Amino acid sequence: KAGVTQTPRYLIKTRGQQVTLSCSPISGHRSVSWYQQTPGQGLQFLFEYFSETQRNKGNFPGRFSGRQFSNSRSEMNVSTLELGDSALYLCASSPGQGVSAGYGYTFGSGTRLTVV
Amino acid sequence: QKEVEQNSGPLSVPEGAIASLNCTYSDRGSQSFFWYRQYSGKSPELIMSIYSNGDKEDGRFTAQLNKASQYVSLLIRDSQPSDSATYLCAVMGGQNFVFGPGTRLSVLP
Numbered sequence: 530k531a532g533v534t535q536t537p538r539y540l541i542k543t544r545g546q547q548v549t550l551s552c553s554p555i556s557g558h559r560s561v562s563w564y565q566q567t568p569g570q571g572l573q574f575l576f577e578y579f580s581e582t583q584r585n586k587g588n589f590p591g592r593f594s595g596r597q598f599s600n601s602r603s604e605m606n607v608s609t610l611e612l613g614d615s616a617l618y619l620c621a622s623s624p625g626q627g628v629s630a631g632y633g634y635t636f637g638s639g640t641r642l643t644v645v
Numbered sequence: 646q647k648e649v650e651q652n653s654g655p656l657s658v659p660e661g662a663i664a665s666l667n668c669t670y671s672d673r674g675s676q677s678f679f680w681y682r683q684y685s686g687k688s689p690e691l692i693m694s695i696y697s698n699g700d701k702e703d704g705r706f707t708a709q710l711n712k713a714s715q716y717v718s719l720l721i722r723d724s725q726p727s728d729s730a731t732y733l734c735a736v737m738g739g740q741n742f743v744f745g746p747g748t749r750l751s752v753l754p
Contacts, residue, residue, distance in 0.1 A: 562742065571746040572689075572733065585741060619688055634679070634735075634742065636688040 531556065533622050533637035541643045547608040550640045554601050554622030558635075560584075561603040563595060566617045566639075575618075578603050579625075610644045617641050648672075649736050649745035657751045664721040666748050668734030671715070675738035678710055678717045683731045683747065693719060724752045 534553040542548050554561050563575040574587035578597035595605040623634045648671045658664045681689035695701045695708040707720040729752045734745040
């Protein structure tokens, strides 16, 4: 079966711009989580969506936002980009939420965002 | 703040040896524990999960969990150069999935 699909794979943006990243979960998975990964900070949790509702949020500024559609696909948006936003953005999908989210928690290939 | 800690490494072992990776966590309410492997430039992939105290074996991999001491470890037997990667420990308690910073493993031919 198809895995978690993230688009685009690579993106170069200028400071001050905004960007939208997309994540299509594994068919049947209803939970989508987003992470930022940088060499210095590791995997940092951004937010989790389940049934079109944000269930959890990490410690990121309001410039980072997301949403989930009725087909479970999710998008995340970063406004007013800063140089420090350059990172690999990963999404992960799972069948359920909470404790059950650990079962089958699968990552996409990520979107490499570079802000110049 | 729920924390998961790992030695950043790099941990270097010769080919054929046992690699031992350790992880400690702070939230006593944590219920599920996972090990992910991440090759350079790739996304993390799940290699082991463990939920009960004791050992769980899967091929060359053994996960060990001790909830009283709040640590989980991963042993890789007969290490191969292809095992060279960063290993991420992940802990789930309640609603959140928390990742450790990862340990970089290098298996030397």
